[in-house]
Amino acid sequence: MNQLTFDEALIKVGASNWYQYRAFIVFGMQWFIGNWILISPIYVNQNPMIDCQGNQACVDVCQNLNQMSKDMNSECKSFICENRQYIYGESLSNAFGKVIQCDQEYMTTVFQSMTYLGSTIGFFIFSYIADNYGRKPALQMSWGLATLGLILQVCSINYYMITIGLFATGFGLNPAITLHYSLFNEHTIGHFRDIQNAGVQICYGIGEMVLVLIAYYFQKWRELVIWITVPVFLLNFANFLLFESPKFQYSKSKSKGVHVLNQIAKVNGKEPINIDTIQDNELGKFNKHKTYSGLDLIKYSSLRWIFMGGFQIFFSIQVVYYGIGFATDSLGLNLYINNLIISAFEVAAYCISDYFIVKIKRRLWTSIVFIMVGIISVAYYIIPNNPTWQVIQILLLGFMRFSICFVWALAYTYVSELFPTVVRSTALGLISSGGTLGSVTSPIIKNLIASPQLVMVVLGAFAILGGLVVIPMRETLNKPLQDEIVEEMRKKSMVADANVNLLISESDITQSQNYRIS
Secondary structure: OOOEOHHHHHHHHOOOOHHHHHHHHHHHHHHHHHHHHHHOHHHHOOOOEEOOOOOHHHHHHHOOOOEOOOOOOHHHHHHHHHOHHHEEOOOHHHOOOOOHHHHOOOHHHHHHHHHHHHHHHHHHHHHHHHHHHOHHHHHHHHHHHHHHHHHHHHOOOOHHHHHHHHHHHHHHHHHHHHHHHHHHHHOOOOHHHHHHHHHHHHHHHHHHHHHHHHHHHOOOHHHHHHHHHHHHHHHHHHHHHOOOOHHHHHHHOHHHHHHHHHHHHHHHOOOOOOHHHEOOOHHHHHHOOOOOOOHHHHHOHHHHHHHHHHHHHHHHHHHHHHHHHHHHHOOOOOHHHHHHHHHHHHHHHHHHHHHHOOOOOHHHHHHHHHHHHHHHHHHHHOOOOOHHHHHHHHHHHHHHHHHHHHHHHHHHHHHHHHOOHHHHHHHHHHHHHHHHHHHHHHHHHHHHOOOHHHHHHHHHHHHHHHHHHHOOOOOOOOOOOOOOOHHHHHHHHHHHHHHHHHHHHHHHHHHHHHHHHO
8 A cells, every 4th residue: 555645644634724724823913913023113212202392492403303313413402401301202212211312322223123133042042942842832932932021021110121121022023933934834735835924924014004003092112012912922822722843743753743643634624644554754763863953054065055045135135124114214204104105015015925926936036026126225316305205205115115025925935945844944043033133234224324315225235135145046936845954865865775785785695595505
């Protein structure tokens, strides 16, 4: 009797049935709320507002300025810092009895980047846990840590607590939502896998549109953080609806893989499979006691360029993505309208990518759209920065966000397909850390360069670099996922051949001895 491959067994228990839909609902909700955490620094770190309250000296010095900023004139800044009664609003910039623009201006960059810095380090930890101890425990721990970070922010009484809370939140959140890719790539087959890849990002974009409205009505930073914390806390319980990745378990042990497959079968209302009907997993025997780390991505030549290229791709994506977000307070209309418009472009990008992602070549279109972003950015250096051109500015921001989000949806699918199962989570985690380094870099670029137009051009240069890096990589459209590292496959094949030759030699010796005896 022909035994089933793993993919055939997964199809038999249901590869796009109720369990996969249930998991997708959990993932979509976590991406929806996860956006609130990653985008909220734009709103909680707003510059303090200025209200001269009819004071003529304040009006003369500050004229029509209604918000503190890094490029405000020194006379106005000195006056406001000496007369803080003219400052209003409750953002982190003027919390705990301080005004960062007056006392510790560098802290603006720290607060804007701390969540992303935490993500960078979290990827190293949780990707290792995911590839060696399981996707599910890594997801539960990382989402739980993000929850604790938010609770610490809500309870903060000083900037030290806020900084630790922001770091902890990023440390857990970004690795958690990245782990979703390993899970639905490994419990789903075919078109529905691509739908999930794009679908969670549609949820992410819709989350941003909703966040704009929440941030508009709750402009006090602590109230906004509370609104984020409550659903994040509740979603910890949703993780109990998920099973471990069957493909991960199968890569470690055939019996464990079959156990998860039968859990999925039960939820999907399918017949369970017998362990004897599925092929033995030689990879599981080989990897049963083997652990993988980020060093393997450099050690093996088949992975080295993919890893370095993927790292740069994600850096370019996120430095542009978050750079656009941080530019919304200095280009276009006002902060809230700008973000509502670009979030609409973002949702459109994810919806369109959901349709095209199963049809277009990953490598070609990732490169083309990256370069398009760079071309659009040059327009900022051509058009003047005055009120007449504000609508054009925000439309260009929208097109840039549309393009980079299309690349992001495509790149997550593309890069995850480039790596074998045994290191997929580690690779995605470390490559995503490259993305969060881009997130950390974007507020630094914004705060170091005075001209917002020049900021956009710099972001475009990073996009073009990302497009060039993609060119030498291989295509993955309609190709099966790779389970093993190429070099290990060869090594295992050599060992198997040696064993066969040994058995043949022993058989020849036995036959010769029997012949002499007879």
